[in-house]
């Protein structure tokens with residue numbers, strides 16, 4: 001079985017992805033309950049638990065959104081079980097409301113929340129630094145630097161959480177969660193017994209919340225005064241230049257120093273809230289120059305500077321606050337070296353990359369049903385004389401509709417924002433509003449917005465692109481997945497709200513879809529098109545070899561009208577000296593391009 | 609200590625190959641790090657993977673520090689040349705995957721640019737797809753690449769570790785043809801070296 005290595009004996013060493021190390025960590029920590037909503041760079045944790053959860057004795061489920069996931073974890077922890085909830089950084093925004101309360105209430109069983117941040121936004125809408133959220137809600141914040149620490153810190157985080165009765169936030173980043181390294185296994189522990197007692201601090205009515213607030217600070221002080229205060233921190237090297245660093249940024253410091261042929265004393269912070277100010281100030285006092293190298297904002301930097309102000313300690317400081325270290329985007333050896341070159345007053349100019357390679361925008365897969373949906377939607381609008389619609393879109397593979405040739409994507413903030421913004425647009429805009437959302441995103445945050453739109457009588461066309469999977473994060477199940485789960489039917493949900501104009505299409509059937517879209521566009525009130533067709537990648541996994549087909553362009557029939565590449569634009573098409581061709585390695589055999597609505601000359605044929 | 613960049617397009621198996629090299633290193637009790645980057649697209653987007661064997665902490669290879677660049681696609685190889693040392697080696701499968709934005713504008717594949725950029729480096733051409741086709745299974749093209757990569761000698765890994773790592777990562781039923789592909793791949797570097805002499 002895949003992932004079986006994660007069940008290995010104590011002392012074994014494996015080459016693990018950070019996210020795999022996380023799973024091993026919660027197994028060793030004796031976690032009983034885990035939940036998530038998938039999001040890169042944390043998705044693999046859920047994929048693995050989905051397969052291995054039972055064998056690890058962990059009740060795991062994909063929740064409809066991160067807030068639900070957090071509440072599942074909180075309930076388990078309130079009864080003494082260890083629980084683990086994980087998500088990408090922006091997912092914590094969704095869970096925030098309950099996260100604040102969780103820190104206030106405290107926990108009985110250990111509870112750890114993992115946030116996988118994404119500096120440089122490789123696959124996200126922002127690079128928010130969730131250590132600030134940790135401090136804002138006043139949970140403990142831990143910052144591992146590599147897969148081994150990710151695992152070890154998680155195990156220790158559960159001890160710490162049970163010791164203090166307080167939740168712990170473990171902050172990872174792309175270059176930890178998505179790094180593979182050697183990880184040495186520890187011993188799995190016994191799980192806690194369910195041991196529920198009624199507890200008023202779980203009911204945060206004002207009177208109880210008032211008391212919880214007091215106990216919250218006591219818990220933080222308890223951590224500060226315990227052995228955990230500097231348990232996760234490490235200091236080494238001798239120099240009067242002190243580099244305070246943490247997380248993935250730490251990984252670049254030594255190589256950067258050796259590039260500059262310099263030395264420094266390094267203070268690696270593993271727990272950045274509450275911060276061991278006493279230990280850190282001892283180091284700061286000894287130093288002449290103090291440099292802060294962090295992934296994200298000046299989180300530790302600001303806390304240390306505040307402490308220096310309190311204690312009237314004045315040093316030469318180098319960090320993000322004074323522009324010595326860059327504020328945005330992820331760190332690497334070159335960026336750290338170029339920051340440190342200012343500290344040591346030497347030259348360091350990383351040689352620029354070889355340029356000139358034309359961009360390769362991300363594309364929808366060959367055979368992707370979203371392409372067909374965008375194609376017919378555009379065609380229908382053109383035929384109805386709708387020139388420039390406003391097209392809010394949402395988070396999923398279909399966000400790629402933003403790119404050429406579809407250009408359907410005018411607003412995309414966060415999960416579910418397509419529908420909320422469509423209400424806003426249709427309230428004031430003169431343009432036609434047509435918005436796009438995927439099935440998983442619809443369940444995650446779309447439903448309340450759609451209730452709002454119907455209730456307030458907004459007029460727009462919502463297209464729900466239902467491929468029955470959470471495709472962009474690797475094909476996780478959705479509330480439609482069944483068995484073994486109960487299937488939630490999108491059409492029934494939409495009709496249940498009261499919406500009358502509901503249309504179902506199979507986007508592979510272009511002709512029928514076009515007519516249906518035109519009908520939907522004629523509606524003078526809120527209407528919904530559900531475009532139903534399984535994700536091409538998922539369908540491919542199930543297809544028997546005998547059903548694999550490949551299409552090609554018959555050059556004798558092709559008139560070079562270029563409609564196929566200009567407007568439909570399957571990723572398998574390419575041109576060579578003006579000829580349209582199909583890359584047989586890429587073609588998925590969906591046959592959509594062979595329909596007359598794409599190639600009016602029937603030039604695209606199946607390879608016999 | 610050795611740093612290798614693997615570059616290609618989503619769906620080409622770039623990550624699997626990189627992982628085989630990393631695993632082989634770990635089997636020899638060496639330290640290995642690997643990190644990958646891919647964008648939003650599930651297929652057809654650009655992918656690059658950095659693998660470092662030895663006493664490193666940073667999984668990301670700094671600019672101009674890679675010893676080898678393994679290109680699974682021409683344009684993606686060129687895109688990552690900035691990571692390669694001046695005297696680094698490019699191992700290249702001459703495969704082209706046209707970016708959609710170029711196709712929409714009816715642009716041909718940028719052969720001139722690719723030639724120009726690659727000229728500055730030592731390039732080992734591997735007709736991995738062709739060899740795999742001859743061996744009767746297109747799916748072993750990447751094993752040909754591994755063979756070529758191994759025979760540069762730069763990795764400093766034992767062949768048996770690489771074979772064991774392949775065993776753990778690729779389907780068993782392709783075992784024999786995979787071993788043949790590895791052998792064919794191993795012939796390429798000595799052959800091209802002989803030719804340039």
Ligand code: SF4
Nearest residue numbers: 558559561562564599
């Ligand atoms: S749509 Fe048909 S005729 Fe027109 S360029 Fe494409 S293949 Fe040729």
Ligand code: SF4
Nearest residue numbers: 570587588590591593
């Ligand atoms: S059949 Fe046509 S549309 Fe479908 S994947 Fe192949 S080239 Fe693309």
